[in-house]
Amino acid sequence: MDIRLDAISHSYGGTEVLRDISLDIPTGKIVCFVGPSGCGKSTLLRLIGGLERATKGRVLQLGTPPMGCLNPLTYVFQDFALLPWRTVHGNISLVLEDHGIKGAAADAIISDVLARTKLSDFSNALPRQLSGGMKQRVAIARALAVKPAVMLMDEPLSALDSQTRELLMDDLVALWTRQPFTAAYVTHNLAEAVRLGHRIAVLSRRPGEIHEVVEIDMPLEERSHGNPELEKIQKHLWDMMRDEARAADEELLNV
Amino acid sequence: MSDATIKTQPIEVRFRGGGFAPKARRWVGLAVFVVLVSIMEIGTRSGWISALTLPKPSDVLATFKELWESGLLFKHLLPSLSRLAVGAAIGATVGVCAGVMIGLFSYVRAGLVPLVAAIFPIPKIALLPLFVIWFGIDEASKYALIAFGTFTPTVVATYGAVDNVDRSLIRMGQSFGLSWFSIVRKIVLPGAMPGILSGLRISLAIAIILLVAAEMLGAEYGIGAYILEAGSLYDLERLFAGVVILSLLGVILSTVIGFIERRLLGWRE
Numbered sequence: 001m002d003i004r005l006d007a008i009s010h011s012y013g014g015t016e017v018l019r020d021i022s023l024d025i026p027t028g029k030i031v032c033f034v035g036p037s038g039c040g041k042s043t044l045l046r047l048i049g050g051l052e053r054a055t056k057g058r059v060l061q062l063g064t065p066p067m068g069c070l071n072p073l074t075y076v077f078q079d080f081a082l083l084p085w086r087t088v089h090g091n092i093s094l095v096l097e098d099h100g101i102k103g104a105a106a107d108a109i110i111s112d113v114l115a116r117t118k119l120s121d122f123s124n125a126l127p128r129q130l131s132g133g134m135k136q137r138v139a140i141a142r143a144l145a146v147k148p149a150v151m152l153m154d155e156p157l158s159a160l161d162s163q164t165r166e167l168l169m170d171d172l173v174a175l176w177t178r179q180p181f182t183a184a185y186v187t188h189n190l191a192e193a194v195r196l197g198h199r200i201a202v203l204s205r206r207p208g209e210i211h212e213v214v215e216i217d218m219p220l221e222e223r224s225h226g227n228p229e230l231e232k233i234q235k236h237l238w239d240m241m242r243d244e245a246r247a248a249d250e251e252l253l254n255v
Numbered sequence: 256m257s258d259a260t261i262k263t264q265p266i267e268v269r270f271r272g273g274g275f276a277p278k279a280r281r282w283v284g285l286a287v288f289v290v291l292v293s294i295m296e297i298g299t300r301s302g303w304i305s306a307l308t309l310p311k312p313s314d315v316l317a318t319f320k321e322l323w324e325s326g327l328l329f330k331h332l333l334p335s336l337s338r339l340a341v342g343a344a345i346g347a348t349v350g351v352c353a354g355v356m357i358g359l360f361s362y363v364r365a366g367l368v369p370l371v372a373a374i375f376p377i378p379k380i381a382l383l384p385l386f387v388i389w390f391g392i393d394e395a396s397k398y399a400l401i402a403f404g405t406f407t408p409t410v411v412a413t414y415g416a417v418d419n420v421d422r423s424l425i426r427m428g429q430s431f432g433l434s435w436f437s438i439v440r441k442i443v444l445p446g447a448m449p450g451i452l453s454g455l456r457i458s459l460a461i462a463i464i465l466l467v468a469a470e471m472l473g474a475e476y477g478i479g480a481y482i483l484e485a486g487s488l489y490d491l492e493r494l495f496a497g498v499v500i501l502s503l504l505g506v507i508l509s510t511v512i513g514f515i516e517r518r519l520l521g522w523r524e
């Protein structure tokens with residue numbers, strides 16, 4: 001199932017946040033959104049997932065979600081959004097219960113996703129007993145449990161320290177290589193974008209417009225830390241972003 | 256400068272963390288009780304507290320024993336407990352439901368919040384004659400008074416607690432396609448539970464206060480009636496025996512809520 005953004009514009013009250021965004025998120029690809037702070041990336045993601053309605057334009061689903069998909073558009077949040085009163089197991093079963101999946105069927109799914117995110121030993125732990133990286137892996141496991149057609153990830157690694165972030169990026173690459181998933185991935189970290197993105201959309205400062213779309217053909221598993229080709233793309237992205245970020249900063253100063 | 260640094264002895268960094276994390280210290284509360292009662296006993300025995308100011312704790316205990324042996328204790332206690340249970344259960348249940356509705360629906364909020372604010376400061380005891388006219392002099396008016404008194408603090412605590420539930424968790428529930436009912440039951444209510452329970456502590460204490468008030472008017476048996484009778488005769492021993500029963504009731508209820516908190520809110524730590 002592909003997602004098509006069709007000329008999306010969005011305003012909050014009088015402030016225009018997004019302007020005329022058109023882009024395809026093709027099946028099995030990770031599309032990264034980068035852009036200066038406040039340019040509307042999170043807003044765009046909420047629009048894609050149907051948590052908010054765009055002022056203008058439409059978000060279209062092309063094709064039908066794959067068989068067994070419980071929640072086609074599934075978020076992974078920056079702040080994990082785990083229920084503190086439920087165990088890891090309970091947090092994942094939460095999203096299955098409403099689909100009538102309980103007991104042994106739920107346990108099978110839960111142990112599968114926990115194995116895929118290397119959390120099998122923590123099934124009965126409460127969120128407060130987990131480290132940040134583990135919490136985010138639980139959130140990813142929860143997202144995988146509903147077999148999403150598209151994962152909507154809003155800075156999923158930003159709350160983590162840089163080592164944990166590296167490790168989790170490897171985990172995401174491994175997950176994707178085993179079974180390609182579709183994702184819209186918001187980040188302000190360009191290293192993440194060139195590491196995970198098949199396609200990187202660079203947004204301008206507010207109101208966010210698509211500045212450029214960079215395609216990276218190199219397969220995910222071949223992209224290593226410090227690869228010269230990726231460095232070059234990252235530098236190109238940074239040059240674009242720096243001007244935008246600086247201009248955005250100056251606008252703030254003039255307010 | 257460098258001289259000074261060489262000469263001065265190393266000083267261990269002063270510990271300034273800790274505190275602000277109450278732990279269970281079971282016996283301290285009991286010790287405070289014991290000390291206070293001993294002071295009263297010694298004071299009344301030796302005479303520097305006159306018998307008119309305070310009764311002897313040992314006499315109060317004797318009165319208590321008498322109550323127990325004559326079977327009057329349960330004759331007074333049982334009606335009181337049933338009034339408390341029925342009234343507080345009605346008030347707390349309706350209060351939690353109304354509080355959740357206020358927390359969830361803008362129209363209910365707009366309609367009920369000013370009403371609750373208007374009702375809250377009314378001394379419910381002042382309304383007792385009104386309740387007697389509405390519900391009769393029997394049990395119903397006593398239930399109504401206690402229920403009404405527990406209702407308002409429960410509502411306020413509950414909707415405050417619902418307001419404080421992390422919105423990002425609710426968004427999460429919506430994004431996974433959970434039904435409205437599931438979101439309320441599995442996210443809003445557990446998230447509001449700490450606030451609801453601490454509100455319940457206050458509500459139940461108020462329920463005990465109102466229990467006595469209700470029984471002071473037209474009740475043959477009940478702790479309130481017993482205290483009132485003792486008070487009008489200036490029988491301090493019996494008055495204190497009644498008051499001690501009320502205090503014990505408060506301590507028991509508070510312990511029960513503490514137990515529920517430990518069961519339901521173990522995830523907080």
Ligand SMILES: Nc1ncnc2c1ncn2[C@@H]1O[C@H](COP(=O)(O)OP(=O)(O)OP(=O)(O)O)[C@@H](O)[C@H]1O
Nearest residue numbers: 012017035036037038039040041042043044188206
């Ligand atoms: N609910 C809202 N009501 C009004 N304004 C909002 C709302 N949400 C976001 N905004 C505004 O829209 C703009 C874009 O916000 P958004 O959170 O989408 O930015 P972002 O690109 O995700 O930023 P960051 O990189 O800091 O996460 C900001 O200026 C913000 O103040």
Ligand SMILES: [Mg+2]
Nearest residue numbers: 041042043154
């Ligand atoms: Mg954001």
